[in-house]
Amino acid sequence: MNQMLQDTEVQDTEVQTSQAESAPDTPANPPAPEHPHFAKPQRVAFVQSSWHRDVVEECRISFLKEIEARHITNVDVFEVPGSFEIPLHAQLLAKTRRYTAIVAAGLVVDGGIYRHEFVADTVIKALMDVQLRTEVPVFSAVLTPQQFHETEVHYDFFRKHFVIKGIEVAEACANTLLSLERLRGQVAAGIPG
Template sequence: MSGAGAPQTQAIDCHDLRVALVAASWHEHVMDGLIAGAQRAFAEHRVEAPVVTRVPGTFELPVVASALAQHGFDAVVALGVVIRGGTPHFDYVCSAATDGLTRVALDHTVAVGFGVLTCDDEAQALDRAGLEGSSEDKGYEAAAAALQTAQTLKRIRSKV
């Protein structure tokens, strides 16, 4: 199980951060769970008024995440789902999303929460979506990681 070994973390106060969430539209039921998980993390970390933006698919996440980073957001959480099919499309989309979101984080020095599920089938995606009966909540995890990273970057910047 991919959740084995996950660190135990506590919610931290992030009321002073500007936070955005960009979410793909494919696989609506899974995406609803991921977004709800991210929203739970925002609430627990006291994020005030996160901006939520939808895009057509996972491939479009990096360009919108980059635009949000350029507009001064401290953290951008990117959520998407790619389910393996019978063509190499899966590999291209997964690679493009991963590489693109990494570039956003490094080029803008902004925290990017990577909540892109790359699954062999829909059952795996549902099991990670944070829905009732799911074993994992990757939307929550991606949001919490982005918030913790954003606070770390803020502390570093204040000491330089």
């Protein structure tokens, strides 16, 4: 019996060795993708609601990491009581002309005086109005789950989901700012799109 175990261990070692020899050399961590640089420095405002802060902050953390990888290092973070308060802050920040983009993050759930669908729709529409009025792009990571129960399972799920949303909103923000920078350069130079 011991001989069979030893023979099996030897065979396993030989298989592992042959697999290692035939496997291509790949680094443990693939190289980070190269993102384009901006012609001018960009400054972004990140406005987040404090309702369910422990969930929403996951979006901010992943956003900050991803946006820095995309060569935007000037980010100012603002916190408001709830998602309903985000549009007014976004509008005032846009009017300062300090920011080339504004990102909003919040979690709107049932409870309180307003229905969550109403709050979410109102916030999204108001954010769209802000960007159209001020020509400062506004991005939303304000989420409204159909079902949210204050259980650890739901909190864990939405924390992970907000990490993904933070990365996605950083990508959208950086790509839009690059596109607008090119477009504005073309307009200034009189080059047709």
